[in-house]
Amino acid sequence: MSTEHDWITTPVTADLLRGHLDLERTAHGLLPHRLPAWARRQIPDDRLAVAEAQPSGVRLAFRTRATVVELDALPTRRAYQGFPPPADGVYDLLVDGRLTAQATVPGGNVRTVTDMVSQTSELSEGPAGTARFAGLPAGDKHVEIWLPHTEITELIALRTDAPVEPARDSGHRVWLHHGSSISHGSNAVHPSAIWPALAAARGGVDLVNLGFGGSALLDPFTARAMRDTPADLISLKIGINVVNGDTMRLRAFTPAVHGFLDTIREGRPTTPLLVVSPLLCPVQEDTPGPLAPDFADGTLRFKATGDPAERAAGRLTLTIIRDALAAIVEQRAADDPHLHHLDGRDLYGESDHAEFPLPDAIHPGPEGHRRIAENFARLAFADNGPFSTGTC
The missing domain is CATH 2.60.120.260 (Galactose-binding domain-like)
Structure with a gap:
Protein backbone atom coordinates (compact mmCIF):
# COMPACT_ATOMS: atom_id res chain seq x y z
CA MET A 1 0.00 0.00 0.00
CA ALA A 167 -24.07 7.07 -2.49
CA ARG A 168 -27.40 8.80 -2.35
CA ASP A 169 -30.46 7.02 -3.71
CA SER A 170 -30.25 7.44 -7.48
CA GLY A 171 -34.00 7.57 -7.88
CA HIS A 172 -33.65 5.12 -10.75
CA ARG A 173 -35.97 2.19 -11.20
CA VAL A 174 -34.63 -1.17 -10.01
CA TRP A 175 -34.37 -3.89 -12.67
CA LEU A 176 -34.27 -7.45 -11.32
CA HIS A 177 -33.04 -9.88 -13.95
CA HIS A 178 -32.63 -13.66 -13.88
CA GLY A 179 -30.85 -15.66 -16.54
CA SER A 180 -28.14 -18.15 -17.44
CA SER A 181 -24.39 -17.90 -17.95
CA ILE A 182 -24.81 -15.30 -20.69
CA SER A 183 -26.62 -13.03 -18.23
CA HIS A 184 -23.97 -13.91 -15.64
CA GLY A 185 -21.39 -12.57 -18.09
CA SER A 186 -19.63 -15.54 -19.68
CA ASN A 187 -16.94 -14.37 -22.15
CA ALA A 188 -17.38 -10.71 -21.22
CA VAL A 189 -13.97 -9.30 -20.35
CA HIS A 190 -14.89 -6.98 -17.48
CA PRO A 191 -17.86 -6.65 -15.11
CA SER A 192 -19.52 -3.46 -16.35
CA ALA A 193 -19.46 -4.91 -19.89
CA ILE A 194 -21.75 -7.88 -19.27
CA TRP A 195 -24.88 -7.36 -21.32
CA PRO A 196 -27.27 -6.72 -18.38
CA ALA A 197 -24.94 -4.00 -17.06
CA LEU A 198 -24.66 -2.38 -20.47
CA ALA A 199 -28.43 -2.54 -20.97
CA ALA A 200 -29.07 -1.11 -17.50
CA ALA A 201 -26.79 1.83 -18.26
CA ARG A 202 -28.65 2.49 -21.51
CA GLY A 203 -32.01 2.20 -19.78
CA GLY A 204 -31.10 4.37 -16.79
CA VAL A 205 -31.99 1.68 -14.26
CA ASP A 206 -30.26 0.07 -11.27
CA LEU A 207 -29.42 -3.57 -11.94
CA VAL A 208 -29.84 -6.55 -9.63
CA ASN A 209 -28.43 -9.43 -11.67
CA LEU A 210 -29.46 -12.98 -10.85
CA GLY A 211 -27.75 -14.45 -13.88
CA PHE A 212 -26.32 -17.78 -12.70
CA GLY A 213 -23.96 -19.71 -14.96
CA GLY A 214 -25.50 -23.08 -15.80
CA SER A 215 -28.28 -22.60 -13.27
CA ALA A 216 -31.32 -20.85 -14.72
CA LEU A 217 -33.33 -24.00 -14.05
CA LEU A 218 -36.64 -22.68 -12.71
CA ASP A 219 -35.57 -23.42 -9.14
CA PRO A 220 -38.43 -22.56 -6.74
CA PHE A 221 -36.06 -20.90 -4.25
CA THR A 222 -34.91 -18.50 -6.98
CA ALA A 223 -38.52 -17.59 -7.72
CA ARG A 224 -39.18 -16.96 -4.02
CA ALA A 225 -36.05 -14.81 -3.75
CA MET A 226 -37.27 -12.74 -6.70
CA ARG A 227 -40.74 -12.49 -5.21
CA ASP A 228 -39.26 -11.03 -2.03
CA THR A 229 -36.83 -8.60 -3.71
CA PRO A 230 -38.08 -5.02 -4.22
CA ALA A 231 -38.02 -4.24 -7.94
CA ASP A 232 -39.71 -1.96 -10.42
CA LEU A 233 -38.96 -4.19 -13.42
CA ILE A 234 -38.43 -7.94 -13.66
CA SER A 235 -37.14 -10.09 -16.51
CA LEU A 236 -36.54 -13.82 -16.89
CA LYS A 237 -34.32 -15.23 -19.62
CA ILE A 238 -35.00 -18.93 -19.29
CA GLY A 239 -34.77 -22.13 -21.27
CA ILE A 240 -31.23 -22.73 -22.46
CA ASN A 241 -29.95 -24.31 -19.23
CA VAL A 242 -32.96 -26.60 -19.17
CA VAL A 243 -31.94 -27.82 -22.64
CA ASN A 244 -28.18 -28.00 -22.21
CA GLY A 245 -28.51 -29.78 -18.89
CA ASP A 246 -31.28 -32.03 -20.24
CA THR A 247 -33.05 -31.50 -16.92
CA MET A 248 -36.71 -31.61 -18.01
CA ARG A 249 -39.14 -32.81 -20.60
CA LEU A 250 -41.88 -30.63 -22.04
CA ARG A 251 -44.42 -32.13 -19.63
CA ALA A 252 -42.45 -30.83 -16.64
CA PHE A 253 -41.20 -27.60 -18.21
CA THR A 254 -44.56 -25.98 -18.89
CA PRO A 255 -45.98 -26.24 -15.34
CA ALA A 256 -42.57 -25.33 -13.90
CA VAL A 257 -42.66 -22.04 -15.82
CA HIS A 258 -46.22 -21.40 -14.65
CA GLY A 259 -45.18 -22.11 -11.07
CA PHE A 260 -42.16 -19.79 -11.32
CA LEU A 261 -44.35 -16.97 -12.61
CA ASP A 262 -47.06 -17.69 -10.02
CA THR A 263 -44.50 -17.38 -7.22
CA ILE A 264 -43.17 -14.05 -8.46
CA ARG A 265 -46.69 -12.72 -8.87
CA GLU A 266 -47.47 -13.58 -5.22
CA GLY A 267 -45.24 -10.68 -4.19
CA ARG A 268 -45.09 -8.56 -7.36
CA PRO A 269 -48.58 -8.81 -8.87
CA THR A 270 -48.40 -5.75 -11.15
CA THR A 271 -44.66 -5.27 -11.73
CA PRO A 272 -43.78 -5.31 -15.45
CA LEU A 273 -42.47 -8.84 -16.03
CA LEU A 274 -40.71 -9.76 -19.25
CA VAL A 275 -40.18 -13.40 -20.23
CA VAL A 276 -37.27 -13.75 -22.68
CA SER A 277 -36.79 -16.97 -24.61
CA PRO A 278 -33.31 -18.29 -25.52
CA LEU A 279 -30.94 -16.47 -27.83
CA LEU A 280 -29.93 -18.17 -31.04
CA CYS A 281 -27.55 -21.06 -30.35
CA PRO A 282 -27.18 -23.25 -33.46
CA VAL A 283 -25.86 -26.35 -31.71
CA GLN A 284 -29.05 -26.56 -29.63
CA GLU A 285 -31.73 -25.18 -31.91
CA ASP A 286 -33.04 -28.60 -32.89
CA THR A 287 -30.78 -31.02 -31.02
CA PRO A 288 -31.56 -31.92 -27.40
CA GLY A 289 -28.95 -31.85 -24.65
CA PRO A 290 -27.04 -32.61 -22.64
CA LEU A 291 -24.10 -30.51 -23.73
CA ALA A 292 -20.61 -31.99 -23.70
CA PRO A 293 -17.16 -30.41 -24.05
CA ASP A 294 -15.72 -30.65 -27.55
CA PHE A 295 -11.95 -30.32 -28.02
CA ALA A 296 -11.90 -31.31 -31.69
CA ASP A 297 -10.03 -28.20 -32.81
CA GLY A 298 -7.84 -27.94 -29.71
CA THR A 299 -9.97 -25.33 -27.98
CA LEU A 300 -12.90 -25.73 -25.63
CA ARG A 301 -16.21 -25.69 -27.43
CA PHE A 302 -19.49 -27.41 -26.68
CA LYS A 303 -21.78 -29.74 -28.59
CA ALA A 304 -25.27 -31.09 -28.00
CA THR A 305 -25.35 -34.87 -27.62
CA GLY A 306 -29.06 -35.69 -27.63
CA ASP A 307 -31.04 -37.44 -30.34
CA PRO A 308 -33.32 -35.11 -32.38
CA ALA A 309 -35.62 -38.08 -33.02
CA GLU A 310 -36.64 -37.97 -29.34
CA ARG A 311 -38.27 -34.53 -29.64
CA ALA A 312 -41.58 -36.23 -30.26
CA ALA A 313 -41.28 -37.85 -26.83
CA GLY A 314 -40.83 -34.50 -25.09
CA ARG A 315 -37.05 -33.99 -25.29
CA LEU A 316 -36.45 -30.25 -25.32
CA THR A 317 -34.63 -28.06 -27.82
CA LEU A 318 -34.43 -24.29 -28.05
CA THR A 319 -37.04 -24.25 -30.81
CA ILE A 320 -39.48 -26.17 -28.62
CA ILE A 321 -38.70 -23.99 -25.59
CA ARG A 322 -39.41 -20.78 -27.52
CA ASP A 323 -42.78 -22.05 -28.72
CA ALA A 324 -43.69 -23.16 -25.19
CA LEU A 325 -42.75 -19.83 -23.60
CA ALA A 326 -44.66 -17.83 -26.20
CA ALA A 327 -47.75 -19.97 -25.58
CA ILE A 328 -47.46 -19.67 -21.79
CA VAL A 329 -47.22 -15.89 -21.90
CA GLU A 330 -50.06 -15.61 -24.40
CA GLN A 331 -52.27 -17.76 -22.18
CA ARG A 332 -51.49 -15.80 -19.00
CA ALA A 333 -51.52 -12.33 -20.54
CA ALA A 334 -55.30 -12.31 -20.72
CA ASP A 335 -55.33 -12.07 -16.91
CA ASP A 336 -51.95 -10.35 -16.49
CA PRO A 337 -51.59 -7.22 -18.64
CA HIS A 338 -48.16 -6.52 -17.12
CA LEU A 339 -46.69 -9.79 -18.44
CA HIS A 340 -44.70 -9.59 -21.69
CA HIS A 341 -42.75 -11.88 -24.01
CA LEU A 342 -39.60 -11.30 -26.05
CA ASP A 343 -38.17 -13.79 -28.51
CA GLY A 344 -34.48 -14.16 -27.63
CA ARG A 345 -33.54 -14.20 -31.31
CA ASP A 346 -34.53 -10.51 -31.41
CA LEU A 347 -31.61 -9.95 -29.03
CA TYR A 348 -29.19 -12.27 -30.81
CA GLY A 349 -30.34 -13.92 -34.02
CA GLU A 350 -29.05 -15.13 -37.38
CA SER A 351 -27.60 -11.80 -38.53
CA ASP A 352 -25.95 -11.20 -35.15
CA HIS A 353 -24.45 -14.68 -35.20
CA ALA A 354 -23.10 -14.12 -38.69
CA GLU A 355 -21.40 -10.92 -37.52
CA PHE A 356 -20.36 -12.06 -34.04
CA PRO A 357 -20.21 -15.88 -33.86
CA LEU A 358 -20.28 -17.66 -30.50
CA PRO A 359 -16.60 -18.35 -29.68
CA ASP A 360 -17.29 -21.58 -27.80
CA ALA A 361 -20.55 -22.38 -29.63
CA ILE A 362 -22.80 -21.33 -26.72
CA HIS A 363 -21.61 -17.99 -25.25
CA PRO A 364 -21.21 -14.64 -27.02
CA GLY A 365 -17.93 -12.73 -26.96
CA PRO A 366 -17.58 -9.08 -25.88
CA GLU A 367 -19.05 -7.79 -29.16
CA GLY A 368 -22.00 -10.14 -28.72
CA HIS A 369 -22.65 -8.81 -25.22
CA ARG A 370 -22.74 -5.26 -26.60
CA ARG A 371 -25.13 -6.28 -29.38
CA ILE A 372 -27.47 -8.06 -26.95
CA ALA A 373 -27.48 -5.00 -24.66
CA GLU A 374 -28.19 -2.64 -27.55
CA ASN A 375 -31.09 -4.77 -28.75
CA PHE A 376 -32.51 -5.25 -25.26
CA ALA A 377 -32.41 -1.52 -24.53
CA ARG A 378 -34.00 -0.73 -27.87
CA LEU A 379 -36.81 -3.24 -27.41
CA ALA A 380 -37.45 -3.15 -23.66
CA PHE A 381 -36.79 0.45 -22.63
CA ALA A 382 -38.24 2.17 -25.69
CA ASP A 383 -41.33 4.36 -25.30
CA ASN A 384 -43.59 1.51 -26.42
CA GLY A 385 -41.55 -1.24 -24.75
CA PRO A 386 -42.49 -3.29 -21.68
CA PHE A 387 -40.00 -1.38 -19.53
CA SER A 388 -40.82 2.13 -20.74
CA THR A 389 -41.15 4.78 -18.03
CA GLY A 390 -44.91 4.67 -18.50
CA THR A 391 -45.14 1.08 -17.29
CA CYS A 392 -44.58 1.77 -13.61
Whole structure:
Protein backbone atom coordinates (compact mmCIF):
# COMPACT_ATOMS: atom_id res chain seq x y z
CA MET A 1 0.00 0.00 0.00
CA SER A 2 1.25 3.49 -0.87
CA THR A 3 2.21 5.82 2.01
CA GLU A 4 2.14 9.10 0.07
CA HIS A 5 -1.35 10.03 1.34
CA ASP A 6 -3.10 10.44 4.66
CA TRP A 7 -5.26 7.37 4.29
CA ILE A 8 -8.82 7.07 5.50
CA THR A 9 -10.05 3.54 6.06
CA THR A 10 -13.77 3.02 5.60
CA PRO A 11 -15.36 -0.28 6.64
CA VAL A 12 -17.15 -2.05 3.80
CA THR A 13 -20.74 -2.17 4.99
CA ALA A 14 -24.12 -2.89 3.44
CA ASP A 15 -24.83 0.79 2.75
CA LEU A 16 -21.84 0.92 0.38
CA LEU A 17 -23.00 -2.03 -1.74
CA ARG A 18 -25.56 -2.41 -4.53
CA GLY A 19 -26.80 -5.39 -6.53
CA HIS A 20 -26.63 -8.08 -3.83
CA LEU A 21 -29.37 -9.92 -1.94
CA ASP A 22 -27.34 -10.93 1.11
CA LEU A 23 -24.01 -10.34 2.84
CA GLU A 24 -22.03 -12.97 4.73
CA ARG A 25 -19.45 -12.05 7.36
CA THR A 26 -16.42 -14.30 6.86
CA ALA A 27 -13.10 -14.64 8.66
CA HIS A 28 -11.61 -12.28 6.09
CA GLY A 29 -14.33 -9.70 5.47
CA LEU A 30 -17.71 -9.32 3.80
CA LEU A 31 -18.85 -11.72 1.08
CA PRO A 32 -21.71 -10.53 -1.17
CA HIS A 33 -24.27 -13.15 -2.21
CA ARG A 34 -26.89 -13.01 -4.93
CA LEU A 35 -29.24 -15.40 -3.16
CA PRO A 36 -30.37 -15.12 0.47
CA ALA A 37 -29.08 -17.51 3.12
CA TRP A 38 -32.30 -19.53 3.32
CA ALA A 39 -32.17 -20.11 -0.45
CA ARG A 40 -28.50 -21.09 -0.36
CA ARG A 41 -29.35 -23.88 2.06
CA GLN A 42 -31.54 -25.41 -0.67
CA ILE A 43 -28.92 -25.29 -3.44
CA PRO A 44 -28.38 -28.84 -4.71
CA ASP A 45 -25.00 -28.51 -6.44
CA ASP A 46 -21.66 -26.74 -6.32
CA ARG A 47 -22.18 -25.06 -9.69
CA LEU A 48 -24.98 -22.81 -8.45
CA ALA A 49 -23.30 -22.36 -5.05
CA VAL A 50 -20.26 -20.90 -6.80
CA ALA A 51 -22.25 -18.92 -9.36
CA GLU A 52 -24.46 -17.08 -6.87
CA ALA A 53 -21.39 -16.13 -4.80
CA GLN A 54 -19.66 -14.64 -7.84
CA PRO A 55 -20.75 -10.98 -7.61
CA SER A 56 -21.96 -10.36 -11.16
CA GLY A 57 -23.53 -6.91 -11.13
CA VAL A 58 -22.53 -6.21 -7.52
CA ARG A 59 -20.74 -2.92 -6.94
CA LEU A 60 -19.63 -0.50 -4.26
CA ALA A 61 -21.26 2.92 -4.65
CA PHE A 62 -20.13 6.02 -2.79
CA ARG A 63 -19.40 9.73 -3.04
CA THR A 64 -15.94 11.10 -2.41
CA ARG A 65 -13.37 13.71 -3.40
CA ALA A 66 -10.64 11.05 -3.35
CA THR A 67 -8.17 10.79 -6.20
CA VAL A 68 -6.77 7.46 -4.99
CA VAL A 69 -8.88 4.48 -3.94
CA GLU A 70 -7.65 1.11 -2.71
CA LEU A 71 -9.80 -1.96 -2.09
CA ASP A 72 -8.40 -4.97 -0.23
CA ALA A 73 -10.09 -8.21 -1.23
CA LEU A 74 -9.64 -11.96 -1.21
CA PRO A 75 -10.65 -13.53 -4.53
CA THR A 76 -11.51 -17.16 -5.10
CA ARG A 77 -11.01 -18.09 -8.74
CA ARG A 78 -12.33 -21.12 -10.58
CA ALA A 79 -9.87 -23.09 -12.68
CA TYR A 80 -10.18 -26.28 -14.72
CA GLN A 81 -7.69 -29.11 -14.54
CA GLY A 82 -5.64 -29.36 -17.70
CA PHE A 83 -6.29 -25.76 -18.75
CA PRO A 84 -4.20 -22.61 -18.23
CA PRO A 85 -4.87 -20.82 -14.93
CA PRO A 86 -7.64 -18.22 -15.05
CA ALA A 87 -6.81 -14.57 -15.58
CA ASP A 88 -7.21 -12.28 -12.59
CA GLY A 89 -10.72 -10.86 -12.38
CA VAL A 90 -11.15 -7.22 -13.35
CA TYR A 91 -12.46 -4.49 -11.04
CA ASP A 92 -14.10 -1.60 -12.94
CA LEU A 93 -14.14 1.87 -11.38
CA LEU A 94 -16.75 4.23 -12.78
CA VAL A 95 -16.85 7.95 -12.08
CA ASP A 96 -20.28 9.53 -12.58
CA GLY A 97 -21.25 6.55 -14.71
CA ARG A 98 -18.15 6.48 -16.94
CA LEU A 99 -15.55 3.72 -16.86
CA THR A 100 -12.45 5.53 -15.59
CA ALA A 101 -10.01 2.92 -14.26
CA GLN A 102 -9.51 -0.82 -13.95
CA ALA A 103 -7.48 -2.99 -11.60
CA THR A 104 -6.96 -6.59 -10.57
CA VAL A 105 -6.20 -8.34 -7.28
CA PRO A 106 -3.34 -10.85 -7.54
CA GLY A 107 -3.10 -13.90 -5.33
CA GLY A 108 -6.17 -15.33 -3.71
CA ASN A 109 -7.67 -18.79 -3.59
CA VAL A 110 -8.02 -21.11 -6.58
CA ARG A 111 -10.72 -23.78 -6.76
CA THR A 112 -9.70 -26.25 -9.48
CA VAL A 113 -12.47 -28.32 -11.06
CA THR A 114 -11.11 -31.81 -11.60
CA ASP A 115 -14.21 -33.22 -13.34
CA MET A 116 -16.34 -30.95 -15.56
CA VAL A 117 -19.35 -33.27 -15.39
CA SER A 118 -19.53 -33.80 -11.63
CA GLN A 119 -17.92 -30.39 -10.88
CA THR A 120 -15.64 -32.06 -8.30
CA SER A 121 -13.01 -29.54 -7.23
CA GLU A 122 -9.99 -28.93 -5.01
CA LEU A 123 -9.26 -25.66 -3.16
CA SER A 124 -5.78 -24.10 -2.96
CA GLU A 125 -5.63 -21.16 -0.54
CA GLY A 126 -3.72 -17.94 -1.26
CA PRO A 127 -3.29 -14.40 0.12
CA ALA A 128 -5.55 -11.38 -0.19
CA GLY A 129 -4.51 -8.47 -2.39
CA THR A 130 -5.32 -4.89 -3.31
CA ALA A 131 -7.07 -3.26 -6.25
CA ARG A 132 -5.58 0.23 -6.58
CA PHE A 133 -7.04 3.11 -8.57
CA ALA A 134 -4.98 6.32 -8.80
CA GLY A 135 -5.24 9.57 -10.71
CA LEU A 136 -9.00 9.90 -10.35
CA PRO A 137 -10.49 13.29 -11.22
CA ALA A 138 -10.54 15.83 -8.39
CA GLY A 139 -13.76 17.11 -6.87
CA ASP A 140 -16.87 15.52 -5.48
CA LYS A 141 -18.03 12.57 -7.57
CA HIS A 142 -20.13 9.42 -7.61
CA VAL A 143 -17.86 6.37 -7.66
CA GLU A 144 -18.79 2.77 -8.34
CA ILE A 145 -16.46 -0.22 -8.16
CA TRP A 146 -17.94 -3.16 -10.05
CA LEU A 147 -16.64 -6.42 -8.64
CA PRO A 148 -15.33 -9.21 -10.90
CA HIS A 149 -18.19 -11.26 -12.30
CA THR A 150 -16.02 -14.36 -12.63
CA GLU A 151 -14.65 -14.84 -9.12
CA ILE A 152 -15.94 -14.95 -5.56
CA THR A 153 -14.83 -11.77 -3.78
CA GLU A 154 -14.47 -11.23 -0.04
CA LEU A 155 -14.24 -7.50 0.68
CA ILE A 156 -11.77 -6.58 3.41
CA ALA A 157 -11.12 -2.82 3.49
CA LEU A 158 -11.62 0.38 1.49
CA ARG A 159 -8.93 3.08 1.71
CA THR A 160 -9.05 6.56 0.20
CA ASP A 161 -7.22 9.88 0.43
CA ALA A 162 -10.48 11.73 1.19
CA PRO A 163 -13.63 10.86 3.14
CA VAL A 164 -16.24 8.50 1.70
CA GLU A 165 -19.99 8.51 2.20
CA PRO A 166 -22.55 6.06 0.83
CA ALA A 167 -24.07 7.07 -2.49
CA ARG A 168 -27.40 8.80 -2.35
CA ASP A 169 -30.46 7.02 -3.71
CA SER A 170 -30.25 7.44 -7.48
CA GLY A 171 -34.00 7.57 -7.88
CA HIS A 172 -33.65 5.12 -10.75
CA ARG A 173 -35.97 2.19 -11.20
CA VAL A 174 -34.63 -1.17 -10.01
CA TRP A 175 -34.37 -3.89 -12.67
CA LEU A 176 -34.27 -7.45 -11.32
CA HIS A 177 -33.04 -9.88 -13.95
CA HIS A 178 -32.63 -13.66 -13.88
CA GLY A 179 -30.85 -15.66 -16.54
CA SER A 180 -28.14 -18.15 -17.44
CA SER A 181 -24.39 -17.90 -17.95
CA ILE A 182 -24.81 -15.30 -20.69
CA SER A 183 -26.62 -13.03 -18.23
CA HIS A 184 -23.97 -13.91 -15.64
CA GLY A 185 -21.39 -12.57 -18.09
CA SER A 186 -19.63 -15.54 -19.68
CA ASN A 187 -16.94 -14.37 -22.15
CA ALA A 188 -17.38 -10.71 -21.22
CA VAL A 189 -13.97 -9.30 -20.35
CA HIS A 190 -14.89 -6.98 -17.48
CA PRO A 191 -17.86 -6.65 -15.11
CA SER A 192 -19.52 -3.46 -16.35
CA ALA A 193 -19.46 -4.91 -19.89
CA ILE A 194 -21.75 -7.88 -19.27
CA TRP A 195 -24.88 -7.36 -21.32
CA PRO A 196 -27.27 -6.72 -18.38
CA ALA A 197 -24.94 -4.00 -17.06
CA LEU A 198 -24.66 -2.38 -20.47
CA ALA A 199 -28.43 -2.54 -20.97
CA ALA A 200 -29.07 -1.11 -17.50
CA ALA A 201 -26.79 1.83 -18.26
CA ARG A 202 -28.65 2.49 -21.51
CA GLY A 203 -32.01 2.20 -19.78
CA GLY A 204 -31.10 4.37 -16.79
CA VAL A 205 -31.99 1.68 -14.26
CA ASP A 206 -30.26 0.07 -11.27
CA LEU A 207 -29.42 -3.57 -11.94
CA VAL A 208 -29.84 -6.55 -9.63
CA ASN A 209 -28.43 -9.43 -11.67
CA LEU A 210 -29.46 -12.98 -10.85
CA GLY A 211 -27.75 -14.45 -13.88
CA PHE A 212 -26.32 -17.78 -12.70
CA GLY A 213 -23.96 -19.71 -14.96
CA GLY A 214 -25.50 -23.08 -15.80
CA SER A 215 -28.28 -22.60 -13.27
CA ALA A 216 -31.32 -20.85 -14.72
CA LEU A 217 -33.33 -24.00 -14.05
CA LEU A 218 -36.64 -22.68 -12.71
CA ASP A 219 -35.57 -23.42 -9.14
CA PRO A 220 -38.43 -22.56 -6.74
CA PHE A 221 -36.06 -20.90 -4.25
CA THR A 222 -34.91 -18.50 -6.98
CA ALA A 223 -38.52 -17.59 -7.72
CA ARG A 224 -39.18 -16.96 -4.02
CA ALA A 225 -36.05 -14.81 -3.75
CA MET A 226 -37.27 -12.74 -6.70
CA ARG A 227 -40.74 -12.49 -5.21
CA ASP A 228 -39.26 -11.03 -2.03
CA THR A 229 -36.83 -8.60 -3.71
CA PRO A 230 -38.08 -5.02 -4.22
CA ALA A 231 -38.02 -4.24 -7.94
CA ASP A 232 -39.71 -1.96 -10.42
CA LEU A 233 -38.96 -4.19 -13.42
CA ILE A 234 -38.43 -7.94 -13.66
CA SER A 235 -37.14 -10.09 -16.51
CA LEU A 236 -36.54 -13.82 -16.89
CA LYS A 237 -34.32 -15.23 -19.62
CA ILE A 238 -35.00 -18.93 -19.29
CA GLY A 239 -34.77 -22.13 -21.27
CA ILE A 240 -31.23 -22.73 -22.46
CA ASN A 241 -29.95 -24.31 -19.23
CA VAL A 242 -32.96 -26.60 -19.17
CA VAL A 243 -31.94 -27.82 -22.64
CA ASN A 244 -28.18 -28.00 -22.21
CA GLY A 245 -28.51 -29.78 -18.89
CA ASP A 246 -31.28 -32.03 -20.24
CA THR A 247 -33.05 -31.50 -16.92
CA MET A 248 -36.71 -31.61 -18.01
CA ARG A 249 -39.14 -32.81 -20.60
CA LEU A 250 -41.88 -30.63 -22.04
CA ARG A 251 -44.42 -32.13 -19.63
CA ALA A 252 -42.45 -30.83 -16.64
CA PHE A 253 -41.20 -27.60 -18.21
CA THR A 254 -44.56 -25.98 -18.89
CA PRO A 255 -45.98 -26.24 -15.34
CA ALA A 256 -42.57 -25.33 -13.90
CA VAL A 257 -42.66 -22.04 -15.82
CA HIS A 258 -46.22 -21.40 -14.65
CA GLY A 259 -45.18 -22.11 -11.07
CA PHE A 260 -42.16 -19.79 -11.32
CA LEU A 261 -44.35 -16.97 -12.61
CA ASP A 262 -47.06 -17.69 -10.02
CA THR A 263 -44.50 -17.38 -7.22
CA ILE A 264 -43.17 -14.05 -8.46
CA ARG A 265 -46.69 -12.72 -8.87
CA GLU A 266 -47.47 -13.58 -5.22
CA GLY A 267 -45.24 -10.68 -4.19
CA ARG A 268 -45.09 -8.56 -7.36
CA PRO A 269 -48.58 -8.81 -8.87
CA THR A 270 -48.40 -5.75 -11.15
CA THR A 271 -44.66 -5.27 -11.73
CA PRO A 272 -43.78 -5.31 -15.45
CA LEU A 273 -42.47 -8.84 -16.03
CA LEU A 274 -40.71 -9.76 -19.25
CA VAL A 275 -40.18 -13.40 -20.23
CA VAL A 276 -37.27 -13.75 -22.68
CA SER A 277 -36.79 -16.97 -24.61
CA PRO A 278 -33.31 -18.29 -25.52
CA LEU A 279 -30.94 -16.47 -27.83
CA LEU A 280 -29.93 -18.17 -31.04
CA CYS A 281 -27.55 -21.06 -30.35
CA PRO A 282 -27.18 -23.25 -33.46
CA VAL A 283 -25.86 -26.35 -31.71
CA GLN A 284 -29.05 -26.56 -29.63
CA GLU A 285 -31.73 -25.18 -31.91
CA ASP A 286 -33.04 -28.60 -32.89
CA THR A 287 -30.78 -31.02 -31.02
CA PRO A 288 -31.56 -31.92 -27.40
CA GLY A 289 -28.95 -31.85 -24.65
CA PRO A 290 -27.04 -32.61 -22.64
CA LEU A 291 -24.10 -30.51 -23.73
CA ALA A 292 -20.61 -31.99 -23.70
CA PRO A 293 -17.16 -30.41 -24.05
CA ASP A 294 -15.72 -30.65 -27.55
CA PHE A 295 -11.95 -30.32 -28.02
CA ALA A 296 -11.90 -31.31 -31.69
CA ASP A 297 -10.03 -28.20 -32.81
CA GLY A 298 -7.84 -27.94 -29.71
CA THR A 299 -9.97 -25.33 -27.98
CA LEU A 300 -12.90 -25.73 -25.63
CA ARG A 301 -16.21 -25.69 -27.43
CA PHE A 302 -19.49 -27.41 -26.68
CA LYS A 303 -21.78 -29.74 -28.59
CA ALA A 304 -25.27 -31.09 -28.00
CA THR A 305 -25.35 -34.87 -27.62
CA GLY A 306 -29.06 -35.69 -27.63
CA ASP A 307 -31.04 -37.44 -30.34
CA PRO A 308 -33.32 -35.11 -32.38
CA ALA A 309 -35.62 -38.08 -33.02
CA GLU A 310 -36.64 -37.97 -29.34
CA ARG A 311 -38.27 -34.53 -29.64
CA ALA A 312 -41.58 -36.23 -30.26
CA ALA A 313 -41.28 -37.85 -26.83
CA GLY A 314 -40.83 -34.50 -25.09
CA ARG A 315 -37.05 -33.99 -25.29
CA LEU A 316 -36.45 -30.25 -25.32
CA THR A 317 -34.63 -28.06 -27.82
CA LEU A 318 -34.43 -24.29 -28.05
CA THR A 319 -37.04 -24.25 -30.81
CA ILE A 320 -39.48 -26.17 -28.62
CA ILE A 321 -38.70 -23.99 -25.59
CA ARG A 322 -39.41 -20.78 -27.52
CA ASP A 323 -42.78 -22.05 -28.72
CA ALA A 324 -43.69 -23.16 -25.19
CA LEU A 325 -42.75 -19.83 -23.60
CA ALA A 326 -44.66 -17.83 -26.20
CA ALA A 327 -47.75 -19.97 -25.58
CA ILE A 328 -47.46 -19.67 -21.79
CA VAL A 329 -47.22 -15.89 -21.90
CA GLU A 330 -50.06 -15.61 -24.40
CA GLN A 331 -52.27 -17.76 -22.18
CA ARG A 332 -51.49 -15.80 -19.00
CA ALA A 333 -51.52 -12.33 -20.54
CA ALA A 334 -55.30 -12.31 -20.72
CA ASP A 335 -55.33 -12.07 -16.91
CA ASP A 336 -51.95 -10.35 -16.49
CA PRO A 337 -51.59 -7.22 -18.64
CA HIS A 338 -48.16 -6.52 -17.12
CA LEU A 339 -46.69 -9.79 -18.44
CA HIS A 340 -44.70 -9.59 -21.69
CA HIS A 341 -42.75 -11.88 -24.01
CA LEU A 342 -39.60 -11.30 -26.05
CA ASP A 343 -38.17 -13.79 -28.51
CA GLY A 344 -34.48 -14.16 -27.63
CA ARG A 345 -33.54 -14.20 -31.31
CA ASP A 346 -34.53 -10.51 -31.41
CA LEU A 347 -31.61 -9.95 -29.03
CA TYR A 348 -29.19 -12.27 -30.81
CA GLY A 349 -30.34 -13.92 -34.02
CA GLU A 350 -29.05 -15.13 -37.38
CA SER A 351 -27.60 -11.80 -38.53
CA ASP A 352 -25.95 -11.20 -35.15
CA HIS A 353 -24.45 -14.68 -35.20
CA ALA A 354 -23.10 -14.12 -38.69
CA GLU A 355 -21.40 -10.92 -37.52
CA PHE A 356 -20.36 -12.06 -34.04
CA PRO A 357 -20.21 -15.88 -33.86
CA LEU A 358 -20.28 -17.66 -30.50
CA PRO A 359 -16.60 -18.35 -29.68
CA ASP A 360 -17.29 -21.58 -27.80
CA ALA A 361 -20.55 -22.38 -29.63
CA ILE A 362 -22.80 -21.33 -26.72
CA HIS A 363 -21.61 -17.99 -25.25
CA PRO A 364 -21.21 -14.64 -27.02
CA GLY A 365 -17.93 -12.73 -26.96
CA PRO A 366 -17.58 -9.08 -25.88
CA GLU A 367 -19.05 -7.79 -29.16
CA GLY A 368 -22.00 -10.14 -28.72
CA HIS A 369 -22.65 -8.81 -25.22
CA ARG A 370 -22.74 -5.26 -26.60
CA ARG A 371 -25.13 -6.28 -29.38
CA ILE A 372 -27.47 -8.06 -26.95
CA ALA A 373 -27.48 -5.00 -24.66
CA GLU A 374 -28.19 -2.64 -27.55
CA ASN A 375 -31.09 -4.77 -28.75
CA PHE A 376 -32.51 -5.25 -25.26
CA ALA A 377 -32.41 -1.52 -24.53
CA ARG A 378 -34.00 -0.73 -27.87
CA LEU A 379 -36.81 -3.24 -27.41
CA ALA A 380 -37.45 -3.15 -23.66
CA PHE A 381 -36.79 0.45 -22.63
CA ALA A 382 -38.24 2.17 -25.69
CA ASP A 383 -41.33 4.36 -25.30
CA ASN A 384 -43.59 1.51 -26.42
CA GLY A 385 -41.55 -1.24 -24.75
CA PRO A 386 -42.49 -3.29 -21.68
CA PHE A 387 -40.00 -1.38 -19.53
CA SER A 388 -40.82 2.13 -20.74
CA THR A 389 -41.15 4.78 -18.03
CA GLY A 390 -44.91 4.67 -18.50
CA THR A 391 -45.14 1.08 -17.29
CA CYS A 392 -44.58 1.77 -13.61
